[in-house]
Amino acid sequence: MKPILLLLSLTILSGVGAAEIDRAQLALFGKLPAEWPNPANPATPEKIALGRMLYFEPRLSLSQEISCNSCHGLSSFGVDGKAFSDGHAGHKTGRNSPTVFNAAGHLAQFWDGRAADVEAQAKGPILAGGEMAMPDEAYVIKVLKSIPGYPPHFAAAFPGEKDPVTYDNVAKAIGAFERKLSTPSRFDDYLGGKEDALNADEKRGLAKFLSTGCTTCHNGPMVGGLLYQKVGLVKPWPFLNDEGRSKISGNPAEKGFFKVPSLRNIAETSPYFHDGSVNSLEIAVALMAEYQLGRQLPTEDVADIATFLRSLTGRVDAVYVEAPALPESGPTTPAPKHD
Amino acid sequence: MKPILLLLSLTILSGVGAAEIDRAQLALFGKLPAEWPNPANPATPEKIALGRMLYFEPRLSLSQEISCNSCHGLSSFGVDGKAFSDGHAGHKTGRNSPTVFNAAGHLAQFWDGRAADVEAQAKGPILAGGEMAMPDEAYVIKVLKSIPGYPPHFAAAFPGEKDPVTYDNVAKAIGAFERKLSTPSRFDDYLGGKEDALNADEKRGLAKFLSTGCTTCHNGPMVGGLLYQKVGLVKPWPFLNDEGRSKISGNPAEKGFFKVPSLRNIAETSPYFHDGSVNSLEIAVALMAEYQLGRQLPTEDVADIATFLRSLTGRVDAVYVEAPALPESGPTTPAPKHD
Structure with a gap:
């Protein structure tokens, strides 16, 4: 019996120590694109600039205090770290602010x-009463033209347009910028074939992430x-x-459905879930396994999966993250309003 | 069979609708005292004042920006709402700041x-490097004497003492004040015999709180x-x-042991647990049932228990909560230090 026992022990040891990942399974993921182009909104350096x-522009809010970056802070992995974000006049948002990084790739x-x-x-x-609270599109354009x-930046970003300062163009410019906000990580190096881009602990976590069934939803x-x-x-x-989602789709079968969040930068983007209800990555993993997959994960599996997830923290391109200089207000720029 | 079915249905209905609480079980709790006197530190109006x-005094911190009230905010149920609190020079505390309300009653x-x-x-x-960061007791006394x-307030609070401005007396005065921070709620009215002080939903939650076994730890x-x-x-x-606790007691059997938190004002004192890992009261209840009691609670039981817990939100005495006027610095008061 001894050789069999030895073989058994070795199998158990290798199961715990080293990760056995069939690279074919990795096709579930795919390397993170460097950007997500939109043919209907071609990117130019002027448009991105x-x-x-505009992403950092607080004058897109009625109080002139809230910009896109306030809730989706580029220097903090695209979030503000709060369960619900602070909108106009003390309002709180109804859901957790998701990260803007890699968001352009979502469905x-x-x-x-x-x-x-x-x-x-x-x-x-920009127009949501409890968020940036601008009264209407015309007011946004009035502020920007003031x-x-x-206007010269809009003219450069949208050449040939007679009146380029429009709400559509505000959205196009911000969108073009956000389509560049990709954060590749060591995981992409690993997907690209660099075996040692993940360490043994991270690979063990990845193997458990795959075998637990997390990739049923968290894929791509x-x-x-x-x-x-x-x-x-x-x-x-x-x-x-x-x-x-049922409130949007009108389909009662979609009650309680939400978009599956990306796990890119997840270790840096707590609190978790649509209501920011959990701060701990490990508790989030344990809850997902139990409530989504019916699995009671041993603590060491939770820890290993969390270790893998930390390898999804990406490289943030400083070119986009640094706050740009913003033009000064003019004589007709409206004063901030606080209620 | 019909009468039996009817009886069964009625029993089920009454189980869902009305709460059946044996008042003898309520002896597990006990009405909240109005204060927690300490014979070794008798309270006087002068000492409490x-x-x-001192509770609101930021000059008890090296930066002169952090008071007891910064992390244990009396206007926000004795907490700051953060997983970890902000201490000196950007340090974060290692554990979640518990509420100061009713804390004097803890073991x-x-x-x-x-x-x-x-x-x-x-x-x-006051002396913790990552919190208020005062270098030593002598420095605290130097600041207060400056x-x-x-000094007149200390003299009034500690009459007959030759040199009343001492670190022990700082602690005694703050302690005497904190011993008044009791927040009775409708639950106490109910314990006192007022049947309608809790509504039917809250009583159903209380019944489930009792039958689930929460009172194994959450009692008194x-x-x-x-x-x-x-x-x-x-x-x-x-x-x-x-x-x-094992790090304090030296008893390895107490590894991972923490003081069972009071559930008074729990709905207002998120995030939960020693590491502030959960923001949602319902998720906290579900986790406690599962990890502490081995119970998988149906959602409606989680909701009912949370409804009961909300009845523990108490009445806060404005006399203690309002920030007092603080005396001005003198010519020898040290300047704030930020690192």
């Missing part, structure tokens, strides 16, 4: 997918972001007062 | 019980705070990098 300015925008792409998404928060530095280059799924798929979620 | 000033202070009472607790954060308004007037327990008692907690 304008989009970056749609917002937790419920109500905007088709980043261009459409950009139009929402800032002498902006963003490790998520490509489908909608019900929160509490196999066991009712402890607290759900948000209809999610 | 001084303690309240000991801090998550690991390393201070016997609120007087002893008050001495810790503020002309303070504070609904907790009276014993230490292991996090992950029946199932290993998803993430634990904190030895908890």
Whole structure:
């Protein structure tokens, strides 16, 4: 019996120590693109530069204090770290602000997918009463035209247009900028064939991520972001007062469905879930395994999967993250309003 | 068979609708005291007034920006709402700041019980390098003596003492103040016999709180705070990098043990647990049931228990909560230091 026991022990040891990953399984993912071009909104350096300015522009809010970057902070992995974000006049958002990094690759925008792409998404928060609270598109354009530095930037970004300072072009410029916000990580180096880009612990975590079934939803280059799924798929979620996608689609079968978040930079983008209900990555992993997959994961599997997830923290391109200089207000720029 | 079916249906209905609480079970709790006197530190109006000033005093920190109230904010139910609090020079605390309300009734202070009472607790954060960061007791006394308004207050609070401005007396004054921070709620009215002080939903939640076994740990007037327990008692907690009580007691059997928190004001004191890992009350309840009691609670039981817990949100006495006027610095008061 001894040789068999020895063989058994070796098998167990290798199961715990080294990861056995069939590279064919990695086709579930795919390397992260460097950008997500939109043929309907071709990127030019001028458009991206304008989009970056508008992304950091607090005068797109009624209080002149809130920019896109306030809730989706580029220097903090595209989030603000809060369960719900601070909008106009003390309002809190109804859902957690997702990261803007790699968002352009998602199947749609917002937790419920109500905007088709980043261009459409950009139009929402500026006019939302509890967020940036601008009264209407005309007011946004009035503000931008009152800032002498902006019209030339719009003219350069949208050449040949007679009146380029439009709300559509605001959204196009911001969208073009956001389509560059890709954060490749060591995981992409590993996917590209560099075996030692992940260490043994991370590979063991990846193997468990695959074998546990996490890739049922978290797949593709963003490790998520490509489908909608019900929160509490196999066991009712402890607290759900948000209809999610059904409110948008009108399909009652989609009640409690949300877009599966990307796990890129997940270790840096707590709190988790649509309501920011969990701060701990490990608790989030344990809850997902149990409520989505019906799996009670041993603590060491939770820890290993979390270790793999930390390898998805990416390289952020400083060119886009640094706050740009913004043009000065002009004599007709409206004063901030706080209520 | 019909009468039996009817009886069965009625029984089920009454089980769901009305709560059946044997008032004898309520002896597990006890009405919240209005204060927690300490014979070794008798309270006087002068001592409490001084303690309240010191509680709000940012010059007890090296940066002169952090007071007790910064992390244990009296206008926000004794907490700051953060997973970890902001200490000196960008440091974060290692554990979640617990609420100061009703803390004087606990068996000991801090998550690991390393201070016997609120007087002893008050001495810790002032001198902790990553918190208020005062270099030593002598420096604290130097600062307080340099503020002309303070010595008369110490003299009034500690009559007959030749040199009343001492670190022990700082702690005694703060402790005397904290011993008044009781927040009775409708639950106490109910315990006192007022049947309608809790509504039917809250009573159903209380019945489930009792029958689920939550009172194994969460008992007494504070609904907790009276014993230490292991996090992950029946199932290993998803993430634990904190030895908890064993580091203080030296008893390896207490590894991962923490003081059971009071559930008074729990709905207002998220995030939860020693590491602030969860923001949602319902998720916290579901995790506790599963990891501490081995119970998989149906969603409606989680919701009912959370509804009961919300009835523990108490009445806060404005007399103590409002920030007092603080005396002005004198010519020898040290300048703030930021590193």
